[in-house]
Amino acid sequence: MADRSTIYEVAKRSGVSTATVSRVMADGKGFSATTRDRVLAIAAELSWVPSGQARGLASRRSGIVGLLFPDLGRSGEAEEESPLYVDQVIRGAERSATSVGDAVLIAATRSESGRELAFSIAGKVDGLVVMARSLPDDDIAAISRCVPVVMLANTPSSGGLDFVGADNRGGARQITTHLITQHGHTSLAFLGGPPESPDSQDRFAGFRDALRAAGLTVPRRPAATGGFTEAGGQQAVTAMLGAGRLPGAIVCGNDEMAIGALAALRAARVRVPASVAVTGFDDIAASRHMRPALSTVHQPMRELGERSVRVLLERIAEPGRPPGSVVLPTQVVIRGSCGCRGQAAAAANGSRP
Amino acid sequence: MADRSTIYEVAKRSGVSTATVSRVMADGKGFSATTRDRVLAIAAELSWVPSGQARGLASRRSGIVGLLFPDLGRSGEAEEESPLYVDQVIRGAERSATSVGDAVLIAATRSESGRELAFSIAGKVDGLVVMARSLPDDDIAAISRCVPVVMLANTPSSGGLDFVGADNRGGARQITTHLITQHGHTSLAFLGGPPESPDSQDRFAGFRDALRAAGLTVPRRPAATGGFTEAGGQQAVTAMLGAGRLPGAIVCGNDEMAIGALAALRAARVRVPASVAVTGFDDIAASRHMRPALSTVHQPMRELGERSVRVLLERIAEPGRPPGSVVLPTQVVIRGSCGCRGQAAAAANGSRP
DNA sequence: AGTGATTGCGTAAGCGGTTAACCAGAGTAA
DNA sequence: TTACTCTGGTTAACCGCTTACGCAATCACT
Numbered sequence: 001m002a003d004r005s006t007i008y009e010v011a012k013r014s015g016v017s018t019a020t021v022s023r024v025m026a027d028g029k030g031f032s033a034t035t036r037d038r039v040l041a042i043a044a045e046l047s048w049v050p051s052g053q054a055r056g057l058a059s060r061r062s063g064i065v066g067l068l069f070p071d072l073g074r075s076g077e078a079e080e081e082s083p084l085y086v087d088q089v090i091r092g093a094e095r096s097a098t099s100v101g102d103a104v105l106i107a108a109t110r111s112e113s114g115r116e117l118a119f120s121i122a123g124k125v126d127g128l129v130v131m132a133r134s135l136p137d138d139d140i141a142a143i144s145r146c147v148p149v150v151m152l153a154n155t156p157s158s159g160g161l162d163f164v165g166a167d168n169r170g171g172a173r174q175i176t177t178h179l180i181t182q183h184g185h186t187s188l189a190f191l192g193g194p195p196e197s198p199d200s201q202d203r204f205a206g207f208r209d210a211l212r213a214a215g216l217t218v219p220r221r222p223a224a225t226g227g228f229t230e231a232g233g234q235q236a237v238t239a240m241l242g243a244g245r246l247p248g249a250i251v252c253g254n255d256e257m258a259i260g261a262l263a264a265l266r267a268a269r270v271r272v273p274a275s276v277a278v279t280g281f282d283d284i285a286a287s288r289h290m291r292p293a294l295s296t297v298h299q300p301m302r303e304l305g306e307r308s309v310r311v312l313l314e315r316i317a318e319p320g321r322p323p324g325s326v327v328l329p330t331q332v333v334i335r336g337s338c339g340c341r342g343q344a345a346a347a348a349n350g351s352r353p
Numbered sequence: 354m355a356d357r358s359t360i361y362e363v364a365k366r367s368g369v370s371t372a373t374v375s376r377v378m379a380d381g382k383g384f385s386a387t388t389r390d391r392v393l394a395i396a397a398e399l400s401w402v403p404s405g406q407a408r409g410l411a412s413r414r415s416g417i418v419g420l421l422f423p424d425l426g427r428s429g430e431a432e433e434e435s436p437l438y439v440d441q442v443i444r445g446a447e448r449s450a451t452s453v454g455d456a457v458l459i460a461a462t463r464s465e466s467g468r469e470l471a472f473s474i475a476g477k478v479d480g481l482v483v484m485a486r487s488l489p490d491d492d493i494a495a496i497s498r499c500v501p502v503v504m505l506a507n508t509p510s511s512g513g514l515d516f517v518g519a520d521n522r523g524g525a526r527q528i529t530t531h532l533i534t535q536h537g538h539t540s541l542a543f544l545g546g547p548p549e550s551p552d553s554q555d556r557f558a559g560f561r562d563a564l565r566a567a568g569l570t571v572p573r574r575p576a577a578t579g580g581f582t583e584a585g586g587q588q589a590v591t592a593m594l595g596a597g598r599l600p601g602a603i604v605c606g607n608d609e610m611a612i613g614a615l616a617a618l619r620a621a622r623v624r625v626p627a628s629v630a631v632t633g634f635d636d637i638a639a640s641r642h643m644r645p646a647l648s649t650v651h652q653p654m655r656e657l658g659e660r661s662v663r664v665l666l667e668r669i670a671e672p673g674r675p676p677g678s679v680v681l682p683t684q685v686v687i688r689g690s691c692g693c694r695g696q697a698a699a700a701a702n703g704s705r706p
Numbered sequence: 707a708g709t710g711a712t713t714g715c716g717t718a719a720g721c722g723g724t725t726a727a728c729c730a731g732a733g734t735a736a
Numbered sequence: 737t738t739a740c741t742c743t744g745g746t747t748a749a750c751c752g753c754t755t756a757c758g759c760a761a762t763c764a765c766t
Binding site: 142 | 403407443448470499500
């Protein structure tokens with residue numbers, strides 16, 4: 001239970017110095033096979049594992065990277081959740097950290113704690129990846145002064161930091177274009193997420209790109225906005241319904257909103273995609289299972305996580321190099337809700353790192 | 354970028370001793386308000402955050418708890434995933450750790466690394482919650498000798514460890530009973546997950562309980578088993594279809610299998626629930642969105658995570674106390690796929706901690 | 707005024723590892 | 737024989753905090 005033994009005990013019992021024990025545990029060189037086996041045996045016998053704290057202190061590397069993501073509750077007791085895709089990002093981050101023997105520390109920043117928590121984390125890790133909307137810009141700036149930081153899906157206003165993101169704008173443009181050219185829609189509405197979300201902004205920009213390219217009227221703002229949640233989508237569409245003006249196609253800021261939109265439409269007995277087409281963004285697990293299945297833009301959430309910790313590790317290894325920016329491609333995936341029948345082909349949408 | 358400053362610098366510049374700086378940072382007592390402000394100001398100016406390593410070493414508490422979960426890949430390149438509910442567990446764990454100022458370190462044990470990784474984690478944390486199937490029993494035993502461990506959803510064969518789980522058996526019994534008494538089914542099949550999964554075993558036991566109570570024939574083994582995945586459910590049902598013997602109701606080991614079952618059934622143009630009823634287990638997000646929506650058993654995944662780290666923290670605080678076991682209630686949630694129309698009431702299923 | 711408690715702080719000994727510097731002895735080439 | 741290189745170690749100085757202990761000054765009573 002209690003990790004009482006130390007390297008000194010192990011050293012004494014195996015008749016070597018602590019330096020040797022240390023080297024054996026580090027898988028290094030400079031000792032014989034017999035010595036190694038002996039040390040390992042004693043360590044097992046004592047069920048000793050080297051203290052990560054002490055190791056970290058001495059070698060000034062904790063072997064831990066941190067991942068900060070937003071838990072967007074209305075700070076009240078309402079249980080609004082972070083978008084589902086952070087789960088995938090977490091998995092991705094875990095994966096690339098583990099692959100190099102590091103571990104990942106996760107923390108959701110809730111409005112109250114935020115700053116404090118972030119600093120406590122910062123002291124424990126070798127570096128931090130910070131997801132969009134988890135921290136105000138000045139806090140990020142402060143943190144990045146004590147520990148390497150890479151921004152995930154959040155263009156750093158401060159600049160000077162590494163960035164990893166997905167091609168939101170291109171994806172939104174493509175799926176909107178699909179709606180226009182393949183299905184002949186001319187009346188399209190964009191359902192935006194939180195206005196301060198850079199993802200939402202970029203997607204809206206892509207939406208506008210497509211309309212502009214098609215010579216349609218380009219709106220200045222989303223037809224409606226709401227949280228990136230089912231409830232948000234549902235309310236927005238219910239409002240549209242109430243106002244009596246439904247577009248031919250609704251391009252949603254993310255899948256969860258699209259799912260909410262679908263629910264509102266079903267409740268109003270509006271047929272999808274016959275009367276109105278709906279598309280999402282993200283390609284979360286549930287979108288495949290809707291009826292109609294959701295046409296959406298696949299965002300490489302797992303890769304986003306993997307890539308961001310990879311970039312972070314590179315920066316830790318080489319602190320001097322200039323900050324870079326990698327944009328991962330998104331991919332539109334066509335299912336039923338846009339009007340295509342059945343599963344159709346997917347179009348790729350590349351962009352260079 | 355580089356965290357160069359130390360407590361010594363902060364102390365010198367603020368004209369106090371390191372002890373005072375330490376106390377200020379720990380939010381303790383024994384200094385005046387002016388001193389505190391001065392120290393804080395200097396710390397900010399130097400953008401210094403106390404090293405978690407050094408802190409941990411000195412106070413022998415890292416303020417980090419670990420969460421080990423299985424990443425059940427076939428160790429080949431096939432990307433089978435951990436069940437979706439681990440995401441919720443992670444969120445729950447994060448939440449209760451953060452609420453007391455701790456952080457959570459996550460790591461998926463893949464077959465190859467497993468042991469090694471677990472030990473490396475063990476050295477970095479104050480305690481570990483280990484999810485079912487992430488580690489062989491003897492590794493768990495070894496680890497629990499150096500660090501407090503609580504088992505999650507995994508009855509410890511070794512005993513002597515704290516345990517947190519959900520009432521799988523009761524939930525399975527209840528939903529099966531619902532199928533029998535409310536819908537008159539007499540021919541029911543259980544689609545099991547991996548035979549070594551304790552969850553799957555418990556759920557099958559509950560299924561048998563219900564059949565036995567109803568005076569029906571009680572099978573010795575699940576009608577079929579597979580991974581806890583969509584593919585698993587799909588294959589199993591496809592096989593049943595091929596064999597030409599479809600039961601009146603299929604009770605699936607988890608939602609993902611149920612979703613796969615639904616897909617297989619749809620492909621074969623078998624109507625659900627008209628020709629065959631299907632139920633799941635877990636209540637993952639997607640199950641609400643299926644058509645028909647999945648009747649299932651809600652498992653308190655978030656609470657499982659929260660509770661297990663709470664128990665862990667208690668044990669860390671009080672290492673001597675006898676190991677305990679908490680079983681969280683599950684709840685059957687009735688939607689369309691069992692034959693009830695629309696959303697119906699949910700039945701509670703309590704059990705005592 | 708005398709006594710004890712409290713406040714506010716400094717001193718310094720660890721915490722459990724890593725690692726640079728050093729060294730004995732064996733091998734080996736000239 | 738001499739000098740030089742490996743091998744397989746040892747010694748001890750840190751790494752950057754926490755905290756037990758000590759101490760002076762102030763405060764609260766009697």
